[in-house]
Amino acid sequence: MRNYNLKKFKILELLSQSSFISGEILAQKLEISRTAVWKYIQALKAEGYPIVTTKKGYTLKPTSDLILPEKIEQALKKQKIGLVDKVYYFRSVSSTMEVAKELAKKEKNFLVIAEIQTSGRGRLGRSWLSNEGGIWMSLLIRPSFSLRESFILTYLASLCVVKALRETTQLPFYLKWPNDVVFLKNEEIKKVAGILLELKAEVDQIEYAIIGIGINVNNQISPLEPTGISLQELTNKIWNRTEIIIEIIENFEKYSQTTSEEILKAWKELCLTLGKKVKIIKPQEELIGIAIDIAEDGALILETGAPSLVKIYSGDCIHLRTT
DSSP, X not given: OOOOOHHHXXXXXXXXXXXXXXXXXXXXXXXXXXXXXXXXXXXXXXXXXXXXXXXXXXXXXTTOOOOXXXXXXXXXXXXXXXXXXXXXXEEEESOHHHHHHXXXXXXXXXXXXXXXXXXXXXXXXXXXXXXXXXXXXXXXXOOSSBGGGTTHHHHXXXXXXXXXXXXXXXXXXXXXXXXXXXXXXXXXXXXXXXXXXXXXXXXXXXXEEEEEEEEOSSSOOOTTOTTBOOHHHHHSSOOOHHHHHHHHHHHHHXXXXXXXXXXXXXXXXXXXXXXXXXXXXXXXXXXXXXXXXXXXXXXXEEEOSSXXXXXXXXXXXXXXXXX
């Protein structure tokens, strides 16, 4: 849970807005003593915030970018977005998905964000390296539609992310089936973000859905992930993660009020997979063909040369070069 009160949040907000700020000015703005400021600063340092004390005052390390949960809550409240009731922020957790499952027992709709995940997960239980500087978050919602319609949530999430990144960076990000946000660099596909969906349901009624979102923003990409790339690596600048998160949630609110058909239409317009020759890898088989469309039920439609088209609901997708 967040380990700082509103005074700590205000200090972080002021630090993020200034190159240097003295203890005296902080004390004046917060209407507390300089001793109280010093205690708050020490507590924030102990929690891992990159605050540096200098002769000019306090400052954040130049490469740091703080996620400010209260700022996210304030922005969503101002925009009258009811999708998220509360934002939970952690310095380090095993997985935001696991935290969300625990919080689901007492909370309704919320967002869980962590600076670091020690056991982050991607699709099919694969590990997801989640070091400091990225966006690692899980959104828990309680949708009113049936389990059969839940497929749209993955498309909705990846669409909201790609739209947010395009809007924020003005760069041409795209979608790759089934759930990746990617960038084309020298005709090579580089993964920027991924989506993970978990549901709790009984019969055909969804109790809740947890949408996990991982985005490489200002974090270092491991050499073990050669297909990954971060926004910082692409642009050589530090990006404001708080603003990106707000943009994503605003997109969720917008597209959640549309139909599945409209979501799929917008998704397909930004998809690199459709029209491409692909290899689909499933646990028991591999299929090669042309990805021609997304069906109404969310399946990828594959033309393999067989008499009938094949519908693919899950699997790894590899784009093949054509000669």
